[in-house]
Amino acid sequence: MSQDQYFIAVDWGSTRLRAFLCKHSLNANIELVARNNGPGVTKVSDSFEKTLFDCIEPWTTEYGRLPIYLAGQIGSSIGWRETEYLPCPISPEQVASKCLIFEELGHEISILPGLSCLLPNQHYDLMRGEELQVLGWLNQRPENRKGQHLICLPGTHTKWVFVNNGQIIMFKTAMTGELYDILVNHSILIQNKTASFDQAAFDQGAKFTLQSEAGSFVHGLFSVRSKQLFSQITGQQSTSYLSGLLIGSDVRAAINANEWNVDSLDKIALIGAPHLSKSFARVLELEGYKTEICKLTQTTLAGFSSVFRATESSLITTS
């Protein structure tokens, strides 16, 4: 084993492929050497194989055969090869040990499994792709692997992930981003779809939800329209108000969830696109909770690094 090891990490979701050439030093630091993008699983026109190797071609030309790690929808039923949903509670090492490994054009490809959990209300939940950021977050600092923590991953589907002593215990999905998108594009609520973000309107929407009575989401939603008709918000502000309403509803449900006790935690970690993490942090802070905003790419790479180290060390052990 040379001092520096190179590997390729690919976060391959429904809409986008993000490939990273990474260098791993013996001191366990990970360095991003190069990056490239490609089409998501639902947008691939060639085969998955050709799409992948076209995307990483400069790196394989320069470095030859490298281990390749794939995560996200590429491992789902609509992806290249389907991997399991592993049941929680689970440790990062157990996740890494269950990669689906196969060879393609001489490269060893590992596809990460997804995760599932059975919540106390007998409702199953599942994730595929976000487990990578959770592994990354757990990998970043020893204290993250001690005690209870709540990690929020905002996106098309928000994931709220509860970890304890380095194990992923359970998680919940909220369709907040997707709801925002379809309400903006297909409902009667929004006439002006291109407005820029308005913090005051966002706060107004968030506070409206946070202060409303139980189960009021379907009742509160119409306020996006009535507030425009009564000049309490402008058409320009309507998307920001809707965003506040939805994120407020998502955060409120996470705070009230029976599955964990938010008040016993010292902070909530946020991993997502910067504008989304900021919006979720804003609402959590309005409710008096401390947050830690984590960098998305850095956390993703820390996740790949965790899997890389776990699988490399198991190879060493078994060789």
Next chain:
Amino acid sequence: MSQDQYFIAVDWGSTRLRAFLCKHSLNANIELVARNNGPGVTKVSDSFEKTLFDCIEPWTTEYGRLPIYLAGQIGSSIGWRETEYLPCPISPEQVASKCLIFEELGHEISILPGLSCLLPNQHYDLMRGEELQVLGWLNQRPENRKGQHLICLPGTHTKWVFVNNGQIIMFKTAMTGELYDILVNHSILIQNKTASFDQAAFDQGAKFTLQSEAGSFVHGLFSVRSKQLFSQITGQQSTSYLSGLLIGSDVRAAINANEWNVDSLDKIALIGAPHLSKSFARVLELEGYKTEICKLTQTTLAGFSSVFRATESSLITTS
């Protein structure tokens, strides 16, 4: 004034025009003589005037000039002539007295106003069209005009209307029908859009919402997908499950609303399309509430009759 009076009642919403030729006897009974349909406000290609008179032409030919009453989006900013949103609390007589009256081709046309209310949480709500069924329900039996009642009007937007001693006190809007429609057509939740109704799946969705913790709508919604992936419901059942989830959420919010005390009411009246009224009744009954399902057309005509009588008697009084 002859013993029998004829008038034309038109429920003219966004998507449909429903015209009724009505006969009013001196004993205050209303009889439906004939009916016809036409395009809704958003689908009219000719002028509103031509659309209306084409639709009612056989009746004006036979009966000559008749009073015409219009209700619904035809009185909105996208309609023919815009009428006010009258603030609640309000009596049926006050609503009738605020019709916008004008003459067209020798016919006297009255367009009903809409209603608005300011809820205790300082949130405005509004309706246009549904007030007609509320007036009809109040008009149908003397006991409906005594004491407190809650009327639920399911549709694209559910309206929950609280009345007291014959006055409309306040109301709340839930976008349940519209949410169902856009989630079925534009979300990742539903692959099979054409399945027939499945009562067991509907109940499963309703119970899931009713039993979940506060504010859980955006968290519960993803169960439409996870339950399919874990074979707890089939693709065929997914729309019924979603419907149960949404109507469950709507009913739950109405039951928990601070604005009225559902437990003090002996029943909840339902006025809407039969399949929707039945679904709302089912959920309310699961929660232990009695319901009264009212016939939509009959209640609509009773509403027009109430307005007709109020305006006719005021004409007599002032003539």
